Amino acid sequence: MISYSNWSVLTASFLVVLYLALGGVTLSAVLHLVGAQWRYEVRRLAICLYALFPLAFVLLVILLVGGENTFPWLSTANEHGHHLPAWHNYTFLVARQVLGLLVVMAIFWIFIKRQAVSDRSTEDQQSFHMIACWIPYVFVLYGTMIAWDFEMTMVPSWHSAIYGMQHFISNFNMFMAFLVTWIYVLNTRGKLVRPIGDHLYNYLAQMMFAFTLLWVYTFFAQYLVTWYANLPGEVDRMMAMQNGEYTVLWWSMIVLKLFIPFIVLAMRAARHSPPIIMTVAASIILGTLFERYIWISGVNGTGTMPVLTVLIVAPVLAVAGFLLVRRMMASNHLIKV
DSSP: OOOHHHHHHHHHHHHHHHHHHHHHHHHHHHHHHHTOTTHHHHHHHHGGGGGGHHHHHHHHHHHHHHGGGTOGGGGGTTSTTOOOOGGGOHHHHHHHHHHHHHHHHHHHHHHHHHHHTTTSOHHHHHHHHHHHHHHHHHHHHHHHHHHHHHTGGGSTTOOOSSHHHHHHHHHHHHHHHHHHHHHHHHHHTTOBSSOOOTHHHHHHHHHHHHHHHHHHHHHHHHHHHHHHHOOHHHHHHHHHHHHSTTHHHHHHHHIIIIIHHHHHHTSTTGGGOHHHHHHHHHHHHHHHHHHHHHHHHOTTSOOOOOHHHHHHHHHHHHHHHHHHHHHHHHHTTOBOO
């Protein structure tokens, strides 16, 4: 029997892979909608992360087959006197998760195809703009469903009106941190056919700073309301995560996702220094990994540190993801092979 603390590594890994896949197309759509001229330098590279969707789908199937391993509440769902709302019907949960991911993959693939020919004619431009308008809505709605199913309702009685927003804002910031790191590595190693300009580091750093502020706002808006109301069904979960066996991860998350990005990126000089930006990006990525794991495995405040599982799962997923993305980059003639 795999312990919940170890199995939760798979759930957190699924969320990380999924949001990297979602982020590339979402960023490209948003940059198009706001008319950012630098989108032409980054959009073809960013959409290559779409290649991670098959990996995310495989992880999703494993988690859904895992049943009670993934969703602890499932073991008591049919007990006498234990009531779960219709949202927790497991057949409905499996159906919406599988269909939801397939629909998102289809919509995002249409975006990629229309972006590739968007400059061909006026009709193609209009068609591309139309699908681009839908992408932010899809990202928010789908991200909210993911937040509810895999994190917020791990404790069925725990609810938050703002948690979905906090979830996808946090994960999009992780994507931005990954993207700037990815670009830096490709640029410095001379792998890109057309290197990306250094000015993009500043643009991406500004976006990371903005999403850090959004995350801080949503995180503390939820935390303060929960803490001030002090209702046992609400505050117990927060206190368990904060003061339980994962308290080190909790406070590390606060430092890595709040203090370091805010203090450093608030300085203009830091946003123009790629090495400093890379340091902040690493901080955001690590802090988000801690955050995802705490919300999933730390719900009761107990659990061992799954060091061995992380050392096994992380390299396997990293290699698989690298091969998938590299293949798409090569097929789009973005890297030297």
